[in-house]
Amino acid sequence: MARAALLVLADGRFPAGGHAHSGGAEAAVKAGRITSAANLEDFCRGRLHTAGLVAGALAAAAVLGVDPGDLDAAADARTPSPALRTAARRLGRQLMRAARAGWPCDELDALARRFPKGAHQPVVLGLAARAAGLGPDDAAYCAAYESVSGPATAAVRLLSLDPFDATGVLARLAPELDRVAVTAVEAARRVPDEGVDALPAASGPLLEVGAEWHAAWPVRLFAS
Amino acid sequence: MHLDHTHSGPAALSADAHRPDGSHRALRIGLGGPVGSGKTATVAALCRALRDELSLAVVTNDIYTREDAEFLLREAVLPPERITAVETGACPHTAIRDDISANLEAVEDLEDAVGPLDLILVESGGDNLTATFSKGLVDAQIFVIDVAGGDDIPRKGGPGVTTADLLVVNKTDLAPYVGSDLARMAADAKDQRAELPVVFQSLRRERGVADVAAWVRERLAAWTA
Numbered sequence: 447m448a449r450a451a452l453l454v455l456a457d458g459r460f461p462a463g464g465h466a467h468s469g470g471a472e473a474a475v476k477a478g479r480i481t482s483a484a485n486l487e488d489f490c491r492g493r494l495h496t497a498g499l500v501a502g503a504l505a506a507a508a509v510l511g512v513d514p515g516d517l518d519a520a521a522d523a524r525t526p527s528p529a530l531r532t533a534a535r536r537l538g539r540q541l542m543r544a545a546r547a548g549w550p551c552d553e554l555d556a557l558a559r560r561f562p563k564g565a566h567q568p569v570v571l572g573l574a575a576r577a578a579g580l581g582p583d584d585a586a587y588c589a590a591y592e593s594v595s596g597p598a599t600a601a602v603r604l605l606s607l608d609p610f611d612a613t614g615v616l617a618r619l620a621p622e623l624d625r626v627a628v629t630a631v632e633a634a635r636r637v638p639d640e641g642v643d644a645l646p647a648a649s650g651p652l653l654e655v656g657a658e659w660h661a662a663w664p665v666r667l668f669a670s
Numbered sequence: 671m672h673l674d675h676t677h678s679g680p681a682a683l684s685a686d687a688h689r690p691d692g693s694h695r696a697l698r699i700g701l702g703g704p705v706g707s708g709k710t711a712t713v714a715a716l717c718r719a720l721r722d723e724l725s726l727a728v729v730t731n732d733i734y735t736r737e738d739a740e741f742l743l744r745e746a747v748l749p750p751e752r753i754t755a756v757e758t759g760a761c762p763h764t765a766i767r768d769d770i771s772a773n774l775e776a777v778e779d780l781e782d783a784v785g786p787l788d789l790i791l792v793e794s795g796g797d798n799l800t801a802t803f804s805k806g807l808v809d810a811q812i813f814v815i816d817v818a819g820g821d822d823i824p825r826k827g828g829p830g831v832t833t834a835d836l837l838v839v840n841k842t843d844l845a846p847y848v849g850s851d852l853a854r855m856a857a858d859a860k861d862q863r864a865e866l867p868v869v870f871q872s873l874r875r876e877r878g879v880a881d882v883a884a885w886v887r888e889r890l891a892a893w894t895a
Contacts, residue, residue: 459768459769461768461769461770461771462769462771463769463771463772464769465759465761465764465765465768465769466756466757466758466759466761466765466772467759468759536772536775539775540771540772540775543681543683543684543771543774543775544771546680546683547683547684555680558680558681559680562680562681600759603759603760603761604760664735664736665734665735666734666757667733667734667759667760668757668759668760669757669759669772
């Protein structure tokens, strides 16, 4: 058990398939909602407080030992877009491979067997964090950070945005990220008593609609 | 590494030579190289040359479309269920080298869906001279350049030209029209690659993909030996 495992898990170069996904940024760029660092920040803030919060709570609950099947069903219920559910499962399957290589254990093998086509990515992320000896707060931070780092990196590629501006966006969101992680862990801690309904169910309708639109494009750079 | 070969085991991690049910998996050969050098045309020709003797499938890594997969489908070189396209998020070299998870998933799903397979060809999206495949994804790699891209490419070297298991210099029929010196390309390639093989090929001539197909058969014989 080593806290530094969090750095390995949260590293953008961790080979878990994330590089091929824009977190909704490609659809938002095409729709004209992301055009600059300023509205990239708005987009990321929205994603952090909706998809990021939900992902953080799911991941934290998985670290706390909540049944991954219950969490996967809860993630399904919180993801209206079929395209996003497919993307989340694909990313979960890809993360599973990297996690099993990094922190091999029976619990991850069992999850891989139970969900051969992948569980929702935040659920796998939580179990990976648990396998690495990390805590629920670590998993929540990792999930919440991924919810904004993915779109920020994608926007650099899609808009030829100045990478320093994109990094500035992430840095300015850090205090909010702290608060989202705390809220996510608080919700996750209520799950053993109250069930998965205690998990947040925030969602950004435009993210869901945009994902369906994006999935129908014949030509795109990112898988989601 | 924690690997499990029993029937009930979870999926393999990466280059493990066996599938979860214990059977020997297909040989995986990667094809990389610059845009327009003839990777997809070589894949199509290989499929036509080998499909009657081998069970094979193809994974394409288009950069932003499904063009390459659709070309192979249109040419009907294989049944559609044997061709899969992987989306690469604007970074084809990342998907074949740094983060191979989507490609591993594609090759495993192909074996599950249409297997058992003898051979899976993994075609990279057109990239630059530094793009190489991870050993975690493929067992051998072919780097495809062409004479029209400049006859100085073998001299410039780079990981693809220098280290690929097979270097293919394509479109030799164009050499007189673009002023490329094939003898010089061959000498430069020899300097860069020592004993590693080089094939000069024109898919428009009668010999076509025969030399590359012969090399693939040799690799397959070694893999199944």
